[in-house]
Amino acid sequence: MRTTFYRPGKEVQLEMTLGQKFGIIFAVFASLILLIGSTGVFAIRWFSGWSERYYIAKQEFKMEVTMPKVWVAQKEPQIIYLAVVSSTSNPSVNLTEEQKKEVIAKSGYGKILSGVRMLESTNNSQANPTAHHVDCDKVGSTNEFGYGALNDTCFGSFEESVQTVANWFDRELQTKTLNQSLCYYNTGTALDVCTYAKNFASLDLIAVK
Helix, strand or coil: CEEEEEECCEEEEEECCHHHHHHHHHHHHHHHHHHHHHHHHHHHHHHHHHHHHHHHHHHHHHHHCCCCCCCCCCCCCCCCCCCCCCHHHCCCCCCCHHHHHHHHHCCCCHHHHHHHHHHHHCCCCCCCCCCHHHHHHHCCCECCCCCCHHHCCCECCHHHHHHHHHHHHHHHCCCCCHHHHHHHHHHCCCCCCCHHHHHHHCCCCCCCC
């Protein structure tokens, strides 16, 4: 087989066998494989070295970085003082028993209010510490007649409580009997007969003005 090689100004023709051609092709192919392999090995080594350097640098960076300490100002505990007003702060509440009876007698409904006071607070007895009138006493107020107890009603003075209850009965007795008024006062229903009215009738109120 004839192969023609060209050089500037001269043409040279050489005879090459098939085996020689395969040898040349094999040599070129082997050279390419060797070149690619060498390049790959170099790339792998370079990448490995870069990765290690990056990892070390990253580790060193992590070790060098420290988080700043943040100091949070702690509030001083707030103490709230609950003032319990003694009943001695209101002179009109601290009436003697005789003075209270005089105030009730002047209301015009002495017997009724005396009986209601006995039924509701046993004349301001402190025997039951959870009674409503005792709660009013603790805050310097008063309510010995049970008026508006469900609404936690307390009065600023004994005179005010007497006047309020007297006005209530004065209004209700215009359209109701005494029993009906008493039942209405205690139960909210104007009944002719109820336990409250019976208990009221059993009280000894003869001497009450």
